[in-house]
Structure formats: C-alpha cells, structure tokens
Amino acid sequence: MDLYQHGLSSTVKPVFVFIPFTGILVFKVRWAIFIYLVSILTYAIIAYGYLTGQIPPGLMDPALNVPYKWAVNGVILSLVGIIIAMFVHIFIQSIIQIIEQQDQSYEVLEHQDRELKQNIEEKKVLLQEIHHRVKNNLAVVSGLLDLQSGMAPDDFSRSALKLSTNRILSISKVHELLYQSEDVSRIHFKKYIKELAGIILDSFNKTGLEINLKLDIDIQYLNVNHGVPIGIILNELITNSLKHGFNEAQESYQIHISAFEEDEHYKIIYQDNGSGVVVNKSEKLSGLGITLVDSLLTQIEAESQLKTDGMYHLSFRFPKELS
Structure with missing residues (x-):
C-alpha cells in the first residue's frame, strides 16, 4: 500500500530485496523464485499504474512519472x-553440507564406539575366563600340596606344605575375586582380606583358640598389582601370629588389620596381642616367612615399621601407583 501511495518515494522498496532472502530461508529455491516473481509482477503493475495515469491524482507524485x-x-x-x-543459498547449502558431514562423522564414531565396546566386552569376558582358569589351576596345585601334607612324615614337613598351600590360596583368591568382579583390574579389598583370613584361621587354628579378628578397611578396591603381594604378606603375618604369637595361654587373642589412604599412598597396619616375634634358629619356616615379607614389601615400594615389644605390630605404606 505504501508503494502504491508514494511510488518510488516509498520506504518499502527494500522489501523487494529481502523477499528472495526470506524465501530462501523459509522455503526451497523454487518457492523463493515464485514469491520473487510475484513481487516483481506487483512492482510492475504499480509502475504501470503510475506511468499510465491510473493512480488517483491525489496520490501520485508527477516527478516520479x-x-x-x-x-x-x-x-x-x-x-x-x-x-x-544467491549468497544466502550458497551459505545455506554450505551449512547443510557441513551438517551432513557432521552426521556422517557421528555415524562413523558411533559405529567405532559400538565396535570398541564390543571388543572391550569380549576382552573382559576373556580376562575373566583367564582368571577363572588360573584360579582353578592354582586350586589343583594347592589341593595336591594338601594331599601331600597328609602323607608327610613329620610335623615340620606338614607345616611347610600347609604354608605353601596357603600362599597359593592367597594368589588363587585374588583371581577368584577378579573373575567375579565387574572390573577385572581390581579386587574388593575388605572382602578379600576377610575371606583370606578365614582360610588361614581354619588351616592353622587347630587348637581351637577363640581369635577376635578386627578389620578396619577404608580402602574399597585394590588393583591386581597390589592384591597378590598384599595377600601373601597378610598370609605370612596371620600365620606368624597363629604359630608364634599365640603359642602361650593368655586372656584373649586378637588380630587387628586396618587399611586406609594417606596422601598418594595406601597404609596398612597389622598387629596382634601375642608375644611378638619368636627368635628360634630351629624355626626355619619363620625365617623364610620374614624374608618373603621383606621381599614383597620391596616389590610394592613400601616403607615399613616393625614393633615387637610384647606384641607384633607392622605398619607399611606404599604408593598407589607403582613406578
């Protein structure tokens, strides 16, 4: 209407420039062309009205005729x-092309992600199966040692075989928990210690002592590189308490194991209320156990402190990540 009234003096002339722009944005190209042609036709009709004098004289500006x-x-x-x-169309086509490329890239990444998840799941199942087989093989070995200990000619030999059996069971228990775990790279530490201590107490507490086992474990999980040596260390310590620390009558028999995080380290404290370390040259097993504990502490890069004044108290601290 403004163009009809004011002709070329109208302020709505730029609308004709933005009509194809709007059409490109909202519709497809053919619709934009159609709308633009309608606009040009409208412009031509108004121009014709001005040039032929069909516009009412009161509205027409003679200078524009x-x-x-x-x-x-x-x-x-x-x-x-x-x-x-044209520029808007080219720009939109570029954006659409980029979006299509992004969609294709996303589909490729999604496909790769599915393949990776499948591969991880397959490897996880394979690792669990490996842990299961290792656990079964170790169980066979410990069973053979147990049978052999039953045929041993003396108590010393039977004790030596039983110690070896428990050391193997300590390793076997790690593989058993890894097989049962969703994460095959770590074990549930408190469950491991509780079950391991139960096995050792059943093996060596033949006199029926009422032993109070207290566990304060604030470490939820332990990786497999730490699990095996820690299991063997605690096996040796509990065995030492039963064989040497509690070899005299006393009011109560207590074993306390605590574990917690300290800075970037794990710290484990083991203590009993027994008589401490028995130094006896004839007890070769005790010497082997201490050597084994020292070797494993070195393996996990641990700093340790030992107190044996009327008790056995060993604390050791080792880094979460081995170098």
Missing part, C-alpha cells in the same frame, strides 16, 4: 535481491 526511473529501480532491486538470495 518517468519510465526509466521505474525501470532502473526495478532492475537494481532485482539484481540486489538475486545476489543476496
């Missing part, structure tokens, strides 16, 4: 509109 001005303005508006529409 010049054909070439309408033609020049029409051509300029058309060219500018077409150029803008």
Whole structure:
C-alpha cells in the first residue's frame, strides 16, 4: 500500500530485496523464485499504474512519472535481491553440507564406539575366563600340596606344605575375586582380606583358640598389582601370629588389620596381642616367612615399621601407583 501511495518515494522498496532472502530461508529455491516473481509482477503493475495515469491524482507524485526511473529501480532491486538470495543459498547449502558431514562423522564414531565396546566386552569376558582358569589351576596345585601334607612324615614337613598351600590360596583368591568382579583390574579389598583370613584361621587354628579378628578397611578396591603381594604378606603375618604369637595361654587373642589412604599412598597396619616375634634358629619356616615379607614389601615400594615389644605390630605404606 505504501508503494502504491508514494511510488518510488516509498520506504518499502527494500522489501523487494529481502523477499528472495526470506524465501530462501523459509522455503526451497523454487518457492523463493515464485514469491520473487510475484513481487516483481506487483512492482510492475504499480509502475504501470503510475506511468499510465491510473493512480488517483491525489496520490501520485508527477516527478516520479518517468519510465526509466521505474525501470532502473526495478532492475537494481532485482539484481540486489538475486545476489543476496544467491549468497544466502550458497551459505545455506554450505551449512547443510557441513551438517551432513557432521552426521556422517557421528555415524562413523558411533559405529567405532559400538565396535570398541564390543571388543572391550569380549576382552573382559576373556580376562575373566583367564582368571577363572588360573584360579582353578592354582586350586589343583594347592589341593595336591594338601594331599601331600597328609602323607608327610613329620610335623615340620606338614607345616611347610600347609604354608605353601596357603600362599597359593592367597594368589588363587585374588583371581577368584577378579573373575567375579565387574572390573577385572581390581579386587574388593575388605572382602578379600576377610575371606583370606578365614582360610588361614581354619588351616592353622587347630587348637581351637577363640581369635577376635578386627578389620578396619577404608580402602574399597585394590588393583591386581597390589592384591597378590598384599595377600601373601597378610598370609605370612596371620600365620606368624597363629604359630608364634599365640603359642602361650593368655586372656584373649586378637588380630587387628586396618587399611586406609594417606596422601598418594595406601597404609596398612597389622598387629596382634601375642608375644611378638619368636627368635628360634630351629624355626626355619619363620625365617623364610620374614624374608618373603621383606621381599614383597620391596616389590610394592613400601616403607615399613616393625614393633615387637610384647606384641607384633607392622605398619607399611606404599604408593598407589607403582613406578
């Protein structure tokens, strides 16, 4: 209406430039062309009305009743509109192409992610199966040693075989827990210590002592590199308490194991209320056990402190990540 009233003096002429722009954004190219042609036709009809004198005299500006001005303005508006529409179209096509490439990349990544998850799941099942087989093989070995201990000619030999059996069971228990775990790289530490201590107490507490085992374990999980040596160390310590620390009558028999995190380290404290370390040259097993504990402490890069004044108290601290 404004163009009809004011002709080339109208302020709505730039609308003809943005019509293809809007059409490109909202519709497909053919619809934008159609809308643009309708707009040009409307412009031509108004121009024709001005040039033929069909516009009411009160509305028409005689100075604009010049054909070439309408033609020049029409051509300029058309060219500018077409150029803008072309650039917008090219830009939109580029954006669509980028989006399609991103979609393709996403599909490729999604496919790779599914393959990785499948491979991880297969390897996880394979690792669990390996742990299961290792646990079964170790169980066979410990069973053979147990049978052999039953045929041993003396108590010393039977004790030596039983110690070896328990050391193997300490390793076997790690593989058993790894087989049962969702994460095959770590074990549930408190469960491991509780079950391991139960096996050792059943093996060596033949006199039926009522032993109070207290566990304060604040470490939830332990990786497999730490699990095996820690299990063997605690096996030796509990065995030492039963064989040497509690070899005299006393009011109560207590074993206390605590474990917690300290800075970037784990700290484990083992103590009993027995008589401490028995130094006896004839007890070769005790010497072997102490050597084994020292060797394993070195293996996990542990710092240790030992007190044996009327008790056995060993604390050791080792880094979470081995170098």
